[in-house]
Amino acid sequence: MEVMKAAVFTDVGKIEIKEIEKPVPQKGEVLVRIKACALCTWEQRIFKGVSRVPFPYIGGHEISGVIEEIGENVDEQRWKVGQKVAIRILRSCGECHYCRTGANNLCEMIGKEGEELRLPYPGLGGLSEYLVVPPTKLFKLANDIPFEIGALSEPLACVIHSVERANIELGDDVVIIGAGVMGLLHVMIAKIRGARVIVSEINAERQKLAKQLGADEIINPLEKDPVEEVKKLTEGRGADVVINTTPVSKVAETTVQIAGKRGRVIFYSSQHPDYPIQISPDWIHRSEIVITGSVSPDITDFYRATKLLSSKIVNPQLLISEIVPFEKIEEAFRKATDPQNYRIVVQL
Ligand SMILES: [Zn+2]
Numbered sequence: 001m002e003v004m005k006a007a008v009f010t011d012v013g014k015i016e017i018k019e020i021e022k023p024v025p026q027k028g029e030v031l032v033r034i035k036a037c038a039l040c041t042w043e044q045r046i047f048k049g050v051s052r053v054p055f056p057y058i059g060g061h062e063i064s065g066v067i068e069e070i071g072e073n074v075d076e077q078r079w080k081v082g083q084k085v086a087i088r089i090l091r092s093c094g095e096c097h098y099c100r101t102g103a104n105n106l107c108e109m110i111g112k113e114g115e116e117l118r119l120p121y122p123g124l125g126g127l128s129e130y131l132v133v134p135p136t137k138l139f140k141l142a143n144d145i146p147f148e149i150g151a152l153s154e155p156l157a158c159v160i161h162s163v164e165r166a167n168i169e170l171g172d173d174v175v176i177i178g179a180g181v182m183g184l185l186h187v188m189i190a191k192i193r194g195a196r197v198i199v200s201e202i203n204a205e206r207q208k209l210a211k212q213l214g215a216d217e218i219i220n221p222l223e224k225d226p227v228e229e230v231k232k233l234t235e236g237r238g239a240d241v242v243i244n245t246t247p248v249s250k251v252a253e254t255t256v257q258i259a260g261k262r263g264r265v266i267f268y269s270s271q272h273p274d275y276p277i278q279i280s281p282d283w284i285h286r287s288e289i290v291i292t293g294s295v296s297p298d299i300t301d302f303y304r305a306t307k308l309l310s311s312k313i314v315n316p317q318l319l320i321s322e323i324v325p326f327e328k329i330e331e332a333f334r335k336a337t338d339p340q341n342y343r344i345v346v347q348l
């Protein structure tokens, strides 16, 4: 039995590098050497104990790597050793109600990735040196883009899903609340969709980066009421689209109030803690606004994300604060949870 290294959460605030069995590709599988894993807010919440998982647990799902070995019965014209790839780790069984109705991001098997990946512990497995996956989970990346950029395929795909849910049209007034990594990716994609982008953000550094990435207007909600400011910018109508990328329930109420008639409101971020909010049902009736969520990317979103990165139509380089070697995984998590930083990418 060959072994490989994997970073395993063993308790709140504790992550250790352990040796586990290196998987061997079976029929219809490809062995990928993982080269980069970006540390998502979700893993940061596991590290901080905000989100609960059974320990030990292998995190990591924003990954890129290179094909190292190809099992039998894999199309060798399409998949070659040495090809850079991103992996969509989420399960999509193809058999359940959601997979069969075009919502494979809501597949009933999501959460059971560890068993499919044949890992010794539950988790998404991205913080390990190797993964075996069927080619349906593989997405080619151009060989000339760096692994750390390729690792952002997953978060970019999440944002593409959100923008699709919002159905952003040319010239729409789109308000993005929060300019962290997710908010800033929304800025980039909303601009590509031809929107006027209005960002609500309190932090001056983040405001600056939002501008640099194409935001047309910036509102500081500590200085000015964002509902009134958006009205001023839209001849009193309110926004066509509002996307909340913050986990704060207080902001959730404002999110709905910013939308104008026929507005689409997207709750992009999970909410911590998840307090109920007040919404006027009569306003929903009169305005025809649509309030919805966005969770995880479907297969098409993921494919589009890898195409946008490979063709360099989207370059999220400025959203990577630091690349940290695998051996310093705990330090990487400490850095990732520092609100000054954007994405921290672990190099495996
Ligand atoms: Zn993520």
Ligand SMILES: [Zn+2]
Residues within 6 Å of the ligand: 091, 092, 093, 094, 095, 096, 097, 098, 099, 100, 104, 106, 107, 108, 109
């Ligand atoms: Zn399914």
